[in-house]
Amino acid sequence: MAKQSGVACAGLLLLCSLPLPAQKKIPLKAIRFQGAPQYTQQELLSAAGLMPEARLSSRDVKAHAKQLNDTGLFEVIKFTSDSKMLLFNLTPSQQLFPVHMDNVPLAPGKELDEKLHERFPLYRGLLPANGSMLEGICRTFEEMLAAKGVKATVKAALTSGLGPQKLTAMNFTVVSPAVHIGRIQLAGVSSGMEAKASLLASGQMGNSFDTENTAIGLQHAFEDLYKDQDYAAVQVDVAQGDPPVVSGQSVDIPFTVKIKEGGIYKLGTIDFPASALVARADVQKILSKYPAGSGRPLDLFLLAIRDAYHAKGYLDCSIASHPSFNEAAHLVNYSLEVAPGLQYRLASVKFDGAPDAMAAKLKLAWKMASGDVFDESYVSNFAALAQKKDKPMTKWMQTVITTYDVKADPAAHEVNCIFHFAKAAQGPR
Numbered sequence: 055m056a057k058q059s060g061v062a063c064a065g066l067l068l069l070c071s072l073p074l075p076a077q078k079k080i081p082l083k084a085i086r087f088q089g090a091p092q093y094t095q096q097e098l099l100s101a102a103g104l105m106p107e108a109r110l111s112s113r114d115v116k117a118h119a120k121q122l123n124d125t126g127l128f129e130v131i132k133f134t135s136d137s138k139m140l141l142f143n144l145t146p147s148q149q150l151f152p153v154h155m156d157n158v159p160l161a162p163g164k165e166l167d168e169k170l171h172e173r174f175p176l177y178r179g180l181l182p183a184n185g186s187m188l189e190g191i192c193r194t195f196e197e198m199l200a201a202k203g204v205k206a207t208v209k210a211a212l213t214s215g216l217g218p219q220k221l222t223a224m225n226f227t228v229v230s231p232a233v234h235i236g237r238i239q240l241a242g243v244s245s246g247m248e249a250k251a252s253l254l255a256s257g258q259m260g261n262s263f264d265t266e267n268t269a270i271g272l273q274h275a276f277e278d279l280y281k282d283q284d285y286a287a288v289q290v291d292v293a294q295g296d297p298p299v300v301s302g303q304s305v306d307i308p309f310t311v312k313i314k315e316g317g318i319y320k321l322g323t324i325d326f327p328a329s330a331l332v333a334r335a336d337v338q339k340i341l342s343k344y345p346a347g348s349g350r351p352l353d354l355f356l357l358a359i360r361d362a363y364h365a366k367g368y369l370d371c372s373i374a375s376h377p378s379f380n381e382a383a384h385l386v387n388y389s390l391e392v393a394p395g396l397q398y399r400l401a402s403v404k405f406d407g408a409p410d411a412m413a414a415k416l417k418l419a420w421k422m423a424s425g426d427v428f429d430e431s432y433v434s435n436f437a438a439l440a441q442k443k444d445k446p447m448t449k450w451m452q453t454v455i456t457t458y459d460v461k462a463d464p465a466a467h468e469v470n471c472i473f474h475f476a477k478a479a480q481g482p483r
Contacts, residue, residue: 089144090128097175098142101125115140126185127176150180154216154223155265157233158195158208159298159307162265170194181224183212188224195226202297204305206231217266228305233263236299236306238272242313247283254279255311263307269294276311281350286377286386287316321351322385331394332362352388363394364430369462369469370395398428401468407475412450416473419443428469433458437473453478 085106087098099106102122110118115133119142123131130145155162170177173194174187181188188210195208206228213225238255254275264271269292280288295308326334341358348354356373363371374391400422405413419440422432437456441448454475461470 084139085142086139087142087144090146092146092178093176098122098144100175102142110140121186124186125174125176126182126187147182150182151212152180152221152223154213154221154225156225156227157263158199158226158228158265159202159204159233159263159294159305160195160198160265161294169198181210183224192226199228203300204298206305232304234304234306235259235261235263235268235272236295236308239295239308239310240313241310242315244315247280247285247315250279250283251276251313263305268307269309272309272311276313280313280315284318284320285315286319286321287379289314289316317379317381317384319379319384319386322380322383322387324352324355325387325389327390327392330359330392331368332359332366336362356390359390359392361431363392365432367397367399367427367429368394369398369428369430370464396467398462398467398469400424400426400428401463401466401470403471403473405473405475407454408473409450412447412475415443415447416440419447430460433460433471451475 085099085104085108087093087095090098093101102118104118108114112135115135119131119133122128122142122144127147127150128144129147130143132143134141134143153162160166167177167179170191174190177187177191181191192208192210196206199206199208207230208226209229210224210226212222214220214222216223216225235258238259240251240255243251258272258275273290273292276290276292277288280290291312293310293312295310299306299308326337337355337358340361341354344354344358349357352375356375359373360371371392371394373393375388376391377386377388379386402424403420403422405416408416420436422429437451437458441451455478456473456475458471458473461472463469
């Protein structure tokens with residue numbers, strides 16, 4: 055029976071069966087991996103720095119296993135060997151995170167992923183919290199930027215709350231030099247809109263560059279500018295230019311904004327869906343409370359619908375507006391589509407920073423019980439309503455600043471609500 059030997063390093067468990075002394079190399083007929091079917095045998099060989107047929111000592115095997123472990127993609131690596139095969143048993147890590155690029159001036163997407171996969175065979179768009187692959191991708195980004203004439207330092211850090219879905223992701227950032235929005239070249243702008251569009255463009259230049267959000271942000275900014283002037287059919291295409299403009303202080307990323315203005319249309323009708331879970335009258339009631347001239351009529355109507363659904367616990371509701379154009383009358387009519395999502399209920403409410411006596415009064419004043427459908431409008435109005443309960447409450451609340459957090463759990467569809475009371479600063483007397 056072959057003698058067993060083992061070694062542990064940085065979360066790695068290696069079980070070896072090597073019948074010959076560690077320094078003596080033996081011919082191996084095959085090297086195989088199991089336990090990680092998402093990777094091909096060739097990819098794993100490449101990541102471990104192994105050749106399909108090799109003469110390896112036990113020390114060599116441990117070194118290659120450590121190279122594979124150092125990627126950070128595996129929790130446990132075990133290997134065994136006999137005269138016919140070297141077999142690696144792999145346990146992939148369950149803690150891998152999506153890639154997010156903060157201000158790295160490279161275009162994310164399929165082409166970049168393919169380049170990273172070519173350099174790092176086990177790259178699949180998800181990364182560990184640390185390891186050689188993470189460090190290697192930072193260096194790769196620096197090399198790609200250097201090819202564009204940008205000498206940059208790129209760092210990676212695990213960051214929460216990124217993007218619209220508040221993801222936890224591995225965030226890559228150019229820590230030096232500063233990266234800004236550069237010159238914005240406009241195309242398709244009519245003489246009537248030239249001054250406004252140029253002013254918007256000049257106001258954006260010099261702002262911080264965001265890899266994933268700058269282009270979409272510019273698109274929305276120009277769309278809003280035109281829609282404010284009743285160009286309801288405007289189309290805006292934003293493209294990042296190349297190469298970046300490098301100075302001693304910063305890197306400026308140029309953009310091209312192409313605009314198809316379309317015609318000018320006045321708002322016609324807004325078709326409210328008959329299947330809506332809230333009545334149009336409720337939406338109109340909310341709409342009437344908005345200050346006059348506080349936004350475009352369609353945007354305000356959509357906001358009122360959202361508020362009406364949130365008052366019934368539908369915090370995940372989404373609303374899509376579909377325009378149709380009456381060219382003869384120069385009117386745009388909209389049909390609406392509402393996806394309510396699931397209903398949320400109150401889990402708990404807390405009053406942080408309130409003295410015991412006041413906390414007791416606040417609990418008595420609070421009427422939404424645990425398990426009730428969550429009404430967001432009740433939360434926003436509660437402080438004002440509570441002040442009317444008695445004079446001591448009114449007097450005390452005039453001395454504090456009241457804020458609140460609504461923490462929704464999308465898995466349980468529950469909401470924890472926390473009110474914060476902080477003593478207001480006293481001005482000079």
